[in-house]
Amino acid sequence: MNELRMLLEAIEGDAALAAAERFRERIEALDRLDAYLPLIDRADTELARRMQDACAQLEALNAALYRRIREDIRADHDGGRVLERFTDVDVLQAYGQDYDHLDELVAGVLQLPEPTLPTRELGAEMVFYQPTPARHVFAMIARSGLEEGDALVDLGAGLGHVPLLAAICTRTRAVGIELEPAYVACATQAASALGLANAAFLQQDARDADFAIGTVFYLYTPFRGTILREVLDRLRHEAMCRDIRICTFGPCTPVVAQEDWLVADVAPQTDRVVVFRRQIAQS
Ligand SMILES: C[S@@+](CC[C@H](N)C(=O)[O-])C[C@H]1O[C@@H](n2cnc3c(N)ncnc32)[C@H](O)[C@@H]1O
Numbered sequence: 001m002n003e004l005r006m007l008l009e010a011i012e013g014d015a016a017l018a019a020a021e022r023f024r025e026r027i028e029a030l031d032r033l034d035a036y037l038p039l040i041d042r043a044d045t046e047l048a049r050r051m052q053d054a055c056a057q058l059e060a061l062n063a064a065l066y067r068r069i070r071e072d073i074r075a076d077h078d079g080g081r082v083l084e085r086f087t088d089v090d091v092l093q094a095y096g097q098d099y100d101h102l103d104e105l106v107a108g109v110l111q112l113p114e115p116t117l118p119t120r121e122l123g124a125e126m127v128f129y130q131p132t133p134a135r136h137v138f139a140m141i142a143r144s145g146l147e148e149g150d151a152l153v154d155l156g157a158g159l160g161h162v163p164l165l166a167a168i169c170t171r172t173r174a175v176g177i178e179l180e181p182a183y184v185a186c187a188t189q190a191a192s193a194l195g196l197a198n199a200a201f202l203q204q205d206a207r208d209a210d211f212a213i214g215t216v217f218y219l220y221t222p223f224r225g226t227i228l229r230e231v232l233d234r235l236r237h238e239a240m241c242r243d244i245r246i247c248t249f250g251p252c253t254p255v256v257a258q259e260d261w262l263v264a265d266v267a268p269q270t271d272r273v274v275v276f277r278r279q280i281a282q283s
Contacts, residue, residue: 156222
Protein backbone atom coordinates (compact mmCIF):
# COMPACT_ATOMS: atom_id res chain seq x y z
CA MET A 1 0.00 0.00 0.00
CA ASN A 2 3.06 2.23 0.02
CA GLU A 3 2.64 2.88 -3.69
CA LEU A 4 -0.96 3.96 -3.11
CA ARG A 5 0.13 6.33 -0.34
CA MET A 6 2.73 7.86 -2.67
CA LEU A 7 0.14 8.21 -5.42
CA LEU A 8 -2.30 9.91 -3.03
CA GLU A 9 0.43 12.28 -1.84
CA ALA A 10 1.24 13.21 -5.44
CA ILE A 11 -2.45 13.84 -6.25
CA GLU A 12 -3.16 15.76 -3.03
CA GLY A 13 -0.03 17.88 -3.48
CA ASP A 14 -0.62 18.77 -7.14
CA ALA A 15 -2.82 21.88 -7.01
CA ALA A 16 -2.42 22.40 -10.78
CA LEU A 17 -4.39 19.18 -11.35
CA ALA A 18 -7.49 21.36 -10.89
CA ALA A 19 -6.81 23.24 -14.14
CA ALA A 20 -9.33 22.46 -16.92
CA GLU A 21 -6.51 21.51 -19.32
CA ARG A 22 -5.29 18.78 -16.96
CA PHE A 23 -8.36 16.64 -17.75
CA ARG A 24 -6.24 13.86 -19.23
CA GLU A 25 -4.07 13.69 -16.09
CA ARG A 26 -7.18 13.61 -13.89
CA ILE A 27 -8.59 10.68 -15.87
CA GLU A 28 -5.24 8.90 -15.61
CA ALA A 29 -5.13 9.53 -11.83
CA LEU A 30 -8.70 8.20 -11.47
CA ASP A 31 -7.76 5.09 -13.49
CA ARG A 32 -4.73 4.46 -11.29
CA LEU A 33 -6.78 4.92 -8.08
CA ASP A 34 -9.44 2.61 -9.50
CA ALA A 35 -6.86 -0.16 -9.93
CA TYR A 36 -6.17 -0.08 -6.15
CA LEU A 37 -9.86 -0.33 -5.18
CA PRO A 38 -10.03 -4.16 -4.96
CA LEU A 39 -6.69 -4.26 -3.08
CA ILE A 40 -7.38 -1.74 -0.35
CA ASP A 41 -7.64 -2.98 3.23
CA ARG A 42 -11.07 -1.75 4.43
CA ALA A 43 -9.76 -1.80 8.02
CA ASP A 44 -7.38 1.02 7.07
CA THR A 45 -10.14 3.60 7.27
CA GLU A 46 -7.78 6.57 6.98
CA LEU A 47 -6.37 5.33 3.65
CA ALA A 48 -9.84 4.39 2.37
CA ARG A 49 -11.15 7.88 3.25
CA ARG A 50 -8.24 9.64 1.54
CA MET A 51 -8.80 7.56 -1.55
CA GLN A 52 -12.53 8.30 -1.57
CA ASP A 53 -11.86 12.04 -1.11
CA ALA A 54 -9.29 12.14 -3.91
CA CYS A 55 -11.67 10.38 -6.33
CA ALA A 56 -14.60 12.60 -5.35
CA GLN A 57 -12.49 15.74 -5.84
CA LEU A 58 -11.23 14.69 -9.29
CA GLU A 59 -14.75 13.67 -10.37
CA ALA A 60 -16.18 16.99 -9.15
CA LEU A 61 -13.55 18.90 -11.18
CA ASN A 62 -14.46 16.89 -14.28
CA ALA A 63 -18.21 17.38 -13.71
CA ALA A 64 -17.65 21.15 -13.46
CA LEU A 65 -15.71 21.07 -16.76
CA TYR A 66 -18.51 19.12 -18.51
CA ARG A 67 -21.07 21.62 -17.16
CA ARG A 68 -19.04 24.61 -18.41
CA ILE A 69 -18.61 23.14 -21.89
CA ARG A 70 -22.34 22.26 -22.08
CA GLU A 71 -23.23 25.81 -21.07
CA ASP A 72 -20.89 27.20 -23.76
CA ILE A 73 -22.46 24.96 -26.40
CA ARG A 74 -25.99 25.93 -25.36
CA ALA A 75 -25.10 29.64 -25.34
CA ASP A 76 -23.46 29.20 -28.77
CA HIS A 77 -20.12 30.30 -27.37
CA ASP A 78 -17.49 28.28 -29.09
CA GLY A 79 -18.04 24.98 -27.28
CA GLY A 80 -16.33 23.25 -30.19
CA ARG A 81 -13.17 25.28 -29.62
CA VAL A 82 -13.21 24.17 -26.01
CA LEU A 83 -13.47 20.53 -27.05
CA GLU A 84 -10.74 20.94 -29.65
CA ARG A 85 -8.39 22.38 -27.01
CA PHE A 86 -8.15 18.84 -25.71
CA THR A 87 -7.30 17.29 -29.07
CA ASP A 88 -3.61 17.85 -29.61
CA VAL A 89 -1.75 16.85 -32.75
CA ASP A 90 -0.73 13.48 -31.27
CA VAL A 91 -4.34 12.60 -30.64
CA LEU A 92 -5.43 13.55 -34.15
CA GLN A 93 -2.71 11.40 -35.67
CA ALA A 94 -3.50 8.45 -33.45
CA TYR A 95 -4.35 5.02 -34.76
CA GLY A 96 -6.16 2.16 -33.05
CA GLN A 97 -9.66 1.08 -32.08
CA ASP A 98 -9.24 1.64 -28.32
CA TYR A 99 -10.93 4.34 -26.23
CA ASP A 100 -9.19 7.02 -24.13
CA HIS A 101 -9.70 10.14 -22.01
CA LEU A 102 -11.33 11.98 -24.94
CA ASP A 103 -14.16 9.44 -24.91
CA GLU A 104 -14.67 10.26 -21.21
CA LEU A 105 -14.76 13.98 -22.06
CA VAL A 106 -17.24 13.46 -24.89
CA ALA A 107 -19.45 11.20 -22.72
CA GLY A 108 -19.45 13.86 -19.97
CA VAL A 109 -20.32 16.64 -22.41
CA LEU A 110 -22.93 14.82 -24.52
CA GLN A 111 -24.61 13.09 -21.55
CA LEU A 112 -26.45 10.72 -23.83
CA PRO A 113 -29.42 9.15 -22.08
CA GLU A 114 -29.23 5.39 -21.59
CA PRO A 115 -31.12 3.79 -24.51
CA THR A 116 -33.96 1.41 -23.88
CA LEU A 117 -33.26 -2.11 -25.12
CA PRO A 118 -32.91 -2.28 -28.91
CA THR A 119 -36.26 -3.01 -30.49
CA ARG A 120 -35.14 -3.88 -34.00
CA GLU A 121 -33.26 -7.03 -34.86
CA LEU A 122 -30.37 -6.23 -37.16
CA GLY A 123 -30.49 -8.09 -40.44
CA ALA A 124 -27.67 -10.23 -41.80
CA GLU A 125 -24.76 -8.03 -42.98
CA MET A 126 -25.73 -5.25 -40.51
CA VAL A 127 -23.23 -4.40 -37.76
CA PHE A 128 -24.18 -3.86 -34.10
CA TYR A 129 -23.60 -0.55 -32.34
CA GLN A 130 -20.13 0.51 -31.32
CA PRO A 131 -19.06 4.17 -31.20
CA THR A 132 -16.10 5.54 -33.13
CA PRO A 133 -13.37 6.50 -30.60
CA ALA A 134 -13.65 10.26 -30.10
CA ARG A 135 -10.12 11.11 -31.32
CA HIS A 136 -11.00 9.63 -34.72
CA VAL A 137 -14.20 11.68 -34.87
CA PHE A 138 -12.16 14.86 -34.26
CA ALA A 139 -9.65 13.71 -36.90
CA MET A 140 -12.48 13.11 -39.39
CA ILE A 141 -13.97 16.56 -38.71
CA ALA A 142 -10.58 18.20 -39.28
CA ARG A 143 -9.43 16.16 -42.31
CA SER A 144 -12.72 16.17 -44.23
CA GLY A 145 -12.64 19.99 -44.21
CA LEU A 146 -16.23 20.28 -42.97
CA GLU A 147 -17.45 23.84 -43.29
CA GLU A 148 -20.61 25.90 -43.46
CA GLY A 149 -22.60 24.76 -46.49
CA ASP A 150 -21.57 21.12 -46.03
CA ALA A 151 -23.91 18.50 -44.66
CA LEU A 152 -22.46 15.48 -42.88
CA VAL A 153 -24.48 12.27 -43.04
CA ASP A 154 -23.52 9.44 -40.68
CA LEU A 155 -24.89 6.24 -42.21
CA GLY A 156 -25.64 3.98 -39.22
CA ALA A 157 -25.29 6.70 -36.58
CA GLY A 158 -25.89 4.64 -33.42
CA LEU A 159 -26.30 7.01 -30.46
CA GLY A 160 -25.21 9.93 -32.61
CA HIS A 161 -21.73 10.87 -31.29
CA VAL A 162 -20.45 11.72 -34.77
CA PRO A 163 -23.23 14.11 -35.91
CA LEU A 164 -23.41 15.63 -32.41
CA LEU A 165 -19.67 16.40 -32.32
CA ALA A 166 -19.71 17.70 -35.90
CA ALA A 167 -22.66 19.98 -35.05
CA ILE A 168 -20.81 21.26 -31.96
CA CYS A 169 -17.41 21.78 -33.62
CA THR A 170 -18.55 23.24 -36.96
CA ARG A 171 -21.42 25.22 -38.48
CA THR A 172 -22.17 22.20 -40.67
CA ARG A 173 -25.56 20.55 -40.71
CA ALA A 174 -25.14 17.01 -39.38
CA VAL A 175 -27.61 14.18 -39.89
CA GLY A 176 -27.57 10.71 -38.38
CA ILE A 177 -29.39 7.88 -40.17
CA GLU A 178 -30.00 4.94 -37.85
CA LEU A 179 -32.21 1.84 -38.02
CA GLU A 180 -32.73 1.43 -34.24
CA PRO A 181 -35.50 3.76 -32.93
CA ALA A 182 -34.17 3.67 -29.33
CA TYR A 183 -30.80 5.09 -30.47
CA VAL A 184 -32.48 7.77 -32.59
CA ALA A 185 -34.54 8.84 -29.57
CA CYS A 186 -31.39 9.19 -27.39
CA ALA A 187 -29.48 11.15 -30.01
CA THR A 188 -32.44 13.47 -30.64
CA GLN A 189 -32.81 14.10 -26.90
CA ALA A 190 -29.08 14.87 -26.53
CA ALA A 191 -29.17 17.33 -29.47
CA SER A 192 -32.18 19.09 -28.01
CA ALA A 193 -30.64 19.33 -24.50
CA LEU A 194 -27.57 21.01 -26.06
CA GLY A 195 -29.68 23.31 -28.27
CA LEU A 196 -28.06 21.96 -31.44
CA ALA A 197 -30.37 23.16 -34.19
CA ASN A 198 -27.91 21.89 -36.84
CA ALA A 199 -28.12 18.21 -35.79
CA ALA A 200 -30.95 15.88 -36.78
CA PHE A 201 -31.55 12.13 -36.53
CA LEU A 202 -33.73 10.00 -38.77
CA GLN A 203 -34.90 6.47 -38.10
CA GLN A 204 -34.33 4.78 -41.44
CA ASP A 205 -32.56 2.00 -43.20
CA ALA A 206 -29.51 3.65 -44.79
CA ARG A 207 -30.60 2.18 -48.14
CA ASP A 208 -33.77 4.29 -47.99
CA ALA A 209 -32.02 7.54 -47.04
CA ASP A 210 -32.11 10.62 -49.26
CA PHE A 211 -28.43 10.90 -50.24
CA ALA A 212 -29.04 14.25 -51.93
CA ILE A 213 -28.98 15.93 -48.48
CA GLY A 214 -25.28 15.13 -47.88
CA THR A 215 -21.90 16.41 -49.04
CA VAL A 216 -19.82 14.35 -46.59
CA PHE A 217 -20.77 10.76 -45.73
CA TYR A 218 -19.36 8.86 -42.77
CA LEU A 219 -19.35 5.08 -42.36
CA TYR A 220 -17.97 3.28 -39.33
CA THR A 221 -18.59 -0.11 -40.91
CA PRO A 222 -22.37 -0.11 -40.34
CA PHE A 223 -22.97 -2.96 -42.80
CA ARG A 224 -21.15 -5.33 -45.13
CA GLY A 225 -21.70 -7.33 -48.31
CA THR A 226 -24.63 -6.51 -50.54
CA ILE A 227 -25.88 -3.64 -48.35
CA LEU A 228 -22.50 -1.90 -48.50
CA ARG A 229 -22.42 -2.54 -52.25
CA GLU A 230 -25.87 -0.97 -52.72
CA VAL A 231 -24.91 2.09 -50.64
CA LEU A 232 -21.59 2.52 -52.48
CA ASP A 233 -23.43 2.39 -55.82
CA ARG A 234 -25.76 5.14 -54.65
CA LEU A 235 -22.81 7.21 -53.41
CA ARG A 236 -21.11 6.76 -56.78
CA HIS A 237 -24.25 8.03 -58.48
CA GLU A 238 -24.19 11.15 -56.22
CA ALA A 239 -20.47 11.68 -56.89
CA MET A 240 -21.08 11.79 -60.65
CA CYS A 241 -23.25 14.91 -60.23
CA ARG A 242 -21.37 16.83 -57.50
CA ASP A 243 -18.39 16.80 -55.16
CA ILE A 244 -18.84 14.59 -52.14
CA ARG A 245 -16.38 13.14 -49.59
CA ILE A 246 -16.74 9.68 -48.08
CA CYS A 247 -15.07 9.09 -44.72
CA THR A 248 -14.62 5.58 -43.37
CA PHE A 249 -13.35 3.84 -40.25
CA GLY A 250 -12.95 0.14 -39.51
CA PRO A 251 -13.21 -2.97 -41.71
CA CYS A 252 -15.28 -1.25 -44.43
CA THR A 253 -12.23 0.87 -45.36
CA PRO A 254 -10.42 -1.74 -47.55
CA VAL A 255 -13.69 -2.46 -49.36
CA VAL A 256 -14.26 1.24 -50.09
CA ALA A 257 -10.59 1.60 -51.08
CA GLN A 258 -11.18 -0.86 -53.95
CA GLU A 259 -13.65 1.51 -55.63
CA ASP A 260 -11.84 2.80 -58.72
CA TRP A 261 -13.81 6.07 -58.71
CA LEU A 262 -12.42 7.07 -55.31
CA VAL A 263 -9.02 8.22 -54.10
CA ALA A 264 -7.95 8.10 -50.43
CA ASP A 265 -6.20 10.95 -48.56
CA VAL A 266 -3.91 8.51 -46.69
CA ALA A 267 -2.87 4.88 -47.13
CA PRO A 268 -6.11 3.04 -46.32
CA GLN A 269 -6.00 1.27 -42.97
CA THR A 270 -8.82 -0.04 -40.79
CA ASP A 271 -7.73 1.68 -37.57
CA ARG A 272 -7.71 5.29 -38.71
CA VAL A 273 -10.15 7.52 -40.53
CA VAL A 274 -9.70 7.68 -44.30
CA VAL A 275 -11.22 10.49 -46.37
CA PHE A 276 -12.08 9.50 -49.95
CA ARG A 277 -12.71 11.96 -52.76
CA ARG A 278 -13.80 11.32 -56.34
CA GLN A 279 -11.00 10.28 -58.66
CA ILE A 280 -10.48 12.97 -61.29
CA ALA A 281 -10.47 11.28 -64.71
CA GLN A 282 -7.08 11.51 -66.53
CA SER A 283 -7.30 12.90 -70.07
C1 LIG B 1 -20.50 0.31 -35.81
S1 LIG B 1 -21.94 1.25 -35.37
C2 LIG B 1 -21.42 2.90 -35.81
C3 LIG B 1 -22.06 3.97 -34.93
C4 LIG B 1 -21.68 5.41 -35.27
N1 LIG B 1 -21.64 5.68 -36.68
C5 LIG B 1 -20.32 5.78 -34.70
O1 LIG B 1 -19.36 5.78 -35.45
O2 LIG B 1 -20.21 6.08 -33.50
C6 LIG B 1 -23.04 0.77 -36.68
C7 LIG B 1 -24.48 1.29 -36.52
O3 LIG B 1 -25.16 1.11 -37.77
C8 LIG B 1 -26.52 0.75 -37.52
N2 LIG B 1 -27.00 0.06 -38.74
C9 LIG B 1 -26.67 -1.18 -39.18
N3 LIG B 1 -27.29 -1.42 -40.35
C10 LIG B 1 -28.00 -0.31 -40.67
C11 LIG B 1 -28.83 0.07 -41.78
N4 LIG B 1 -29.06 -0.78 -42.80
N5 LIG B 1 -29.38 1.29 -41.79
C12 LIG B 1 -29.18 2.15 -40.76
N6 LIG B 1 -28.42 1.86 -39.69
C13 LIG B 1 -27.82 0.65 -39.64
C14 LIG B 1 -26.42 -0.14 -36.28
O4 LIG B 1 -27.67 -0.19 -35.58
C15 LIG B 1 -25.32 0.59 -35.48
O5 LIG B 1 -25.89 1.53 -34.60
